[in-house]
Amino acid sequence: MKLHDDIHNYYEKLMLDHLLELGLTDQDPEYLADLSCIVLNQLPCKYIRYEVDLAFYLPQTERFEMVTRVKEAVAKGRAFLDSPDNLKADDQTAPTTTAIDA
8 A cells, every 4th residue: 555645635636626616727836836735724634545435425514514615715825825915025035137147
């Protein structure tokens, strides 16, 4: 058994599904990586081996709650990353080119 292949957090799939639904997969890979970390750190873990088992045993109400949590976490993560304060901080840390560097 290879743990990294056999076990995964179901919230990762739900988050990726929601990002696809929002059309965000064409974003900058750095933005998506930051967003994914922010989102997943807001959510509990739900480790599974096979999605079919989860689909069979998970009550609809719990799945709805999980999807709702993901949507809220993605909205919060996007608000944080897209906030003027965060964008301003990114501009200040970005390398600048001077005449000497050119």
